[in-house]
Amino acid sequence: MKELYKELKAYGKIRVGIVGCGLMGSHLLAQLNKLDHFIPVAIASRRIESIQRACQEAGIDQAEVKVCHDLEEAKKYIAHGYLIATTDNQLLTDLDLDCLVDATGNTVAGAEISLAALKKGIHLVSLNVEMDVLIGPYLRELARENKLVYTGTYGDEPGSIQELYEFCNFVGLEVIALGKGKNNPLNRHVTQEEVREEALKKGLSPRMLTSFVDGTNTMIELNCVCNATGFLPDIDGCHGLKADPESLVDFFGPDKKIKKTGVVDFVHGMAPGVFALVKGQDAMMDKELQFLKMGKGPYYTIFRPYHLTSIETPISIAKAVLRQEESVLSTDLVAQTVAMAKRDLDPGQSLGGIGSNQVYGLLTSASRAKRENLVPIGLLTDKAYLKDKVSKDQPLTFDQVDLEDTLLYRIYQEM
Incomplete structure (x- = not known):
């Protein structure tokens, strides 16, 4: 610096x-x-x-x-x-x-x-x-x-997470998982009307706070981490764990809730921080990490208790x-935050997109999104309309949506 x-x-x-x-x-x-x-x-x-x-x-x-x-x-x-x-x-x-x-x-x-x-x-x-x-x-x-x-x-959280990821890799720690704390309770079906009063008190638009509470914002931030690192959620939408930095290690391992490595997730109880769950490269590193009070092993939480946007x-x-240096890179589209119906939706309905009352975002692999023809929530606008009936908590497909012809959509198609 x-x-x-x-x-x-x-x-x-x-x-x-x-x-x-x-x-x-x-x-x-x-x-x-x-x-x-x-x-x-x-x-x-x-x-x-x-x-x-x-x-x-x-x-x-x-x-x-x-x-x-x-x-x-x-x-x-x-x-x-x-x-x-x-x-x-x-x-x-x-x-x-x-x-x-x-x-x-x-x-x-x-x-x-x-x-x-x-x-x-x-x-x-x-x-x-x-x-x-x-x-x-x-x-x-x-x-x-x-x-x-x-x-x-x-x-921003993706940038702070990537800083941790690069640090851990540089010093030889094996990164098992990456993630962030969530500031508010998760309610996938929340509407702008429900959060309006709270939003105005915080100096936010109701639409923005809606995207935080319904989880879309968290999904998109972790999506960015996936695209930068190649990591993916263990399950679609992540687990949404409840933990502190010390207990987070209890959720990972061959006999634990999350058995995979190279995953992203969000955690209630660690906001506004970001974390990397890591493993030492050998017995000597384990010995030093334990001497430094980082935990009992074999996994350790590297926790940054803030991000300053x-x-x-x-x-x-x-x-x-x-x-001419990049701070945060999206190297490939390995994940997508796809649009899910917040309620039963009828044909002809304007979809609104991020922070709307119609849809929320769910993080999944890009391979699943491509295979099932799922629509990323970021492509939806107030001028995107539904062609078919979609049930609550079901994903929207490209066949079911009339999308606005924007520069964004044309670049996405070209990619």
């Missing part, structure tokens, strides 16, 4: 654009505005009011912000030190940026933003795991072809711009 900071000081100011003004995007704006070696140049959101509110919370004077939708006008304002606020995502990819951060969480918008940025020679750091699990490998290869970086971010994103931005 010391060397990276030296490189950052030598480079000067990293010019950053942010798309998305929800919790992560607005917090990142406030953080970058106070860091010495970063300049938030422009931020885009569907509503200017959201940007204005974020600026106010960040302590940015409204006089320093210019609402703009014209490229030449935006360039003039930036030259005079103003922050550009816009509803035009495309405008940001036309600006002179070192890095663009996708904080939308919207799969369709994320694909458009990412492709445009990479074609314009801008490094892309993505907080949009929802989109990454669908076309991340495609964007990674496109970036490399253009000598650019497309990457996930440190701090967008607070760690500047590290990923700096590594992308200064070193």
Whole structure:
């Protein structure tokens, strides 16, 4: 980290654009505005009011912000030190940026933003795991072809898990399982109306909190880990264990609940942390791990009790711009988070997608999804409609759905 900071000081100011003004995007704006070696140049959101509110919370004077939708006008304002606020995502990819951060969480918008940025020679750091699990490998290869970086971010749970995975591999620990804590009880069938009051208290949209409670968000985060490591859930949707770091080891082994190795899962009782369940490579390593109070063996929990989401994103931005290094990689689509019916659904119904009242996501292998023609939940939008009746807790197939013709869907088909 010391060397990276030296490189950052030598480079000067990293010019950053942010798309998305929800919790992560607005917090990142406030953080970058106070860091010495970063300049938030422009931020885009569907509503200017959201940007204005974020600026106010960040302590940015409204006089320093210019609402703009014209490229030449935006360039003039930036030259005079103003922050550009816009509803035009495309405008940001036309600006002179070192890095663009996708904080939308919207799969369709994320694909458009990412492709445009990479074609314009801008490094892309993505907080949009929802989109990454669908076309991340495609964007990674496109970036490399253009000598650019497309990457996930440190701090988000997939990034924190991958850091643990790389550390364990580097020092010779055999990784048995990877996973994360879940912050709230699991209710696959929850609706936006049921969580509205709680969501507003937390500063979240009801749709976003719905995607947390129904497990879709957890499935997608673990999906990203699968695509980066080749691991898979032991069962579709994972077990959802109840454990603490000390007792987690009791669930794994030839005579235990989870007999396989190379698995992902989520755990009630370990939020907001992430973990790697490992095995020592020999008796000498076992002896030292036990001396260090890591447990009795043969399995040990390497636990990180936090992940700092967008607070760690500047590290990923700096590594992308200064070193052309990726923080989090999706190397292959080995898993899919497929759409399941939250209730009995009728033909003609709009499906909504992630965080809707119609469907939730379930993690499974990509081979099963392909074999059974299952639809990833991230492809569903408000303009996706059901053609056939589907019963509660049944998966949706491509034959049963009319999907919106989006850039995301076309790239997915091409892959």
